Amino acid sequence: MTFLEFLQSNDLYALSGFLMFAHAAQGYGYVTTIPAFYGLWWITPELLNGYMQMSFREELEKFYDPKSEFFQQIRGTWVRAVVTAIVGGAADVVKRTTTMLPEGYQKIWTTIAEKDGLDVRYGVEILDQGIDRQLDDPSAPVRIKYRQKGKNEVIEEEYDFLIYSAPHAHAKNFVKDVAIQEESIFSSLKSFVLATTLYSSEPVLDYTDSARRPIMYEADKMSGPSHDGSWYADRWDDLIFGQPIPGRQTRVGYQFYENYCQGGDMMCNSDRTPNEGGAMESSERALRQFRGELERQNVSGVNTLRQYPWPYFHHFPQEAVQEGKVWDLLEMQGQRKTWWIGASACFESVHDVTNYNLMILRRSAKKPRSPKKWLWVKHMHPGAQVPKQMSAGQKYMYPDSDGAGERMEPWQMETWTTTCGALMV
Numbered sequence: 564m565t566f567l568e569f570l571q572s573n574d575l576y577a578l579s580g581f582l583m584f585a586h587a588a589q590g591y592g593y594v595t596t597i598p599a600f601y602g603l604w605w606i607t608p609e610l611l612n613g614y615m616q617m618s619f620r621e622e623l624e625k626f627y628d629p630k631s632e633f634f635q636q637i638r639g640t641w642v643r644a645v646v647t648a649i650v651g652g653a654a655d656v657v658k659r660t661t662t663m664l665p666e667g668y669q670k671i672w673t674t675i676a677e678k679d680g681l682d683v684r685y686g687v688e689i690l691d692q693g694i695d696r697q698l699d700d701p702s703a704p705v706r707i708k709y710r711q712k713g714k715n716e717v718i719e720e721e722y723d724f725l726i727y728s729a730p731h732a733h734a735k736n737f738v739k740d741v742a743i744q745e746e747s748i749f750s751s752l753k754s755f756v757l758a759t760t761l762y763s764s765e766p767v768l769d770y771t772d773s774a775r776r777p778i779m780y781e782a783d784k785m786s787g788p789s790h791d792g793s794w795y796a797d798r799w800d801d802l803i804f805g806q807p808i809p810g811r812q813t814r815v816g817y818q819f820y821e822n823y824c825q826g827g828d829m830m831c832n833s834d835r836t837p838n839e840g841g842a843m844e845s846s847e848r849a850l851r852q853f854r855g856e857l858e859r860q861n862v863s864g865v866n867t868l869r870q871y872p873w874p875y876f877h878h879f880p881q882e883a884v885q886e887g888k889v890w891d892l893l894e895m896q897g898q899r900k901t902w903w904i905g906a907s908a909c910f911e912s913v914h915d916v917t918n919y920n921l922m923i924l925r926r927s928a929k930k931p932r933s934p935k936k937w938l939w940v941k942h943m944h945p946g947a948q949v950p951k952q953m954s955a956g957q958k959y960m961y962p963d964s965d966g967a968g969e970r971m972e973p974w975q976m977e978t979w980t981t982t983c984g985a986l987m988v
């Protein structure tokens with residue numbers, strides 16, 4: 564069942580217009596074609612509640628200065644309480660549904676790597692079939708062969724475990740021993756293309772002229788595949804892009820493709836990432852379509868600077884969802900010395916990718932085998948609280964069934980105690 568069919572059969576059709584913006588405009592597929600499974604994954608009661616709170620506040624802000632004392636009194640929990648009573652859902656207090664990190668998401672990952680002292684290597688080109696898990700021997704290491712970008716030398720290394728976060732659909736190009744079960748899951752994955760184009764132009768009427776809106780969406784262009792490749796959204800924010808040339812604005816335009824092969828051979832091959840210089844091969848067809856749309860909308864002085872046709876939203880089509888492939892993949896985690904993570908395993912958002920990782924981490928953490936262990940931990944940590952101030956590299960011990968004791972990493976400890984916390988207090 565498509566998301567639209569789900570809405571119709573549950574008397575929720577009135578939401579479809581709004582969802583073209585809240586779901587489709589994020590590149591998560593047209594409401595008219597995407598399986599209901601993904602629509603329901605993204606559009607939760609909490610999310611709807613948050614949107615309602617934001618709209619309610621925006622209406623109030625038309626009448627009251629957000630900084631006024633009166634407004635301060637009526638906003639926040641009051642707005643949330645009214646919205647929750649009317650639409651349900653259990654969101655926190657929401658002012659705006661979108662937030663931006665000043666230095667981008669990238670800052671989170673680089674900080675994690677720095678604080679945890681992770682050995683992250685860039686410019687690694689895994690050879691074709693360069694990963695060999697040696698599946699015939701469970702205790703054998705995972706062998707990797709790669710080249711450091713720009714160098715000819717082939718480097719071979721061995722690891723205990725493989726965590727694969729690139730698109731699963733292309734895993735067979737890099738992993739020598741993809742099992743039949745794995746391939747039957749990965750081969751059903753489909754993707755879209757979300758093309759972003761950095762460009763400059765003169766101000767756009769009712770958008771970036773005196774209206775000075777930071778974002779533009781045209782929801783009508785997100786109604787179905789016949790609109791593939793249209794200029795449906797745009798971002799303009801001086802804080803991000805600056806204004807290097809007076810009178811001209813630098814912005815990012817968005818195009819979405821369900822049937823992305825119409826963008827040409829380059830776009831049809833979804834195994835691509837930006838090159839060393841951070842650029843990506845562009846699609847001349849998609850660029851032509853973009854320029855044509857801008858021209859029709861009377862945007863003048865257009866100069867396209869760079870295009871990124873991102874392969875996007877690897878997901879299971881309806882049939883594969885019904886066959887249970889999403890759950891088969893989850894059940895398979897940890898087997899064959901591998902975790903298959905990233906957007907292919909769940910949903911194309913940082914929130915979902917991160918939460919999926921936490922979920923499989925928790926599932927795989929050691930569980931206590933007897934209450935004796937809890938008592939032992941309690942003894943080790945008077946008050947039996949989770950040791951919150953554990954630092955990276957620090958280890959805690961718990962007794963094994965033979966009482967010998969075993970070392971436990973902080974993350975295992977945290978998982979262990981979170982899962983069975985009730986026993987701790």
Ligand SMILES: Cc1cc2nc3c(=O)[nH]c(=O)nc-3n(C[C@H](O)[C@H](O)[C@H](O)COP(=O)(O)OP(=O)(O)OC[C@H]3O[C@@H](n4cnc5c(N)ncnc54)[C@H](O)[C@@H]3O)c2cc1C
Pocket residue numbers: 687688689728729730737757759836837873875904905906907910911912913914916
């Ligand atoms: C334009 C755009 C805007 C977005 N906006 C948002 C947003 O506002 N909020 C949000 O939550 N999400 C957003 N997303 C989605 C979010 O970026 C992704 O869901 C998330 O980054 C996916 O994480 P991942 O680890 O699965 O993949 P990635 O972050 O893509 O990481 C995969 C990595 O694998 C590398 N790789 C691939 N193949 C190979 C190979 N053969 N060898 C070596 N390395 C390889 C890639 O270079 C990449 O670094 C946006 C995405 C795009 C494209």
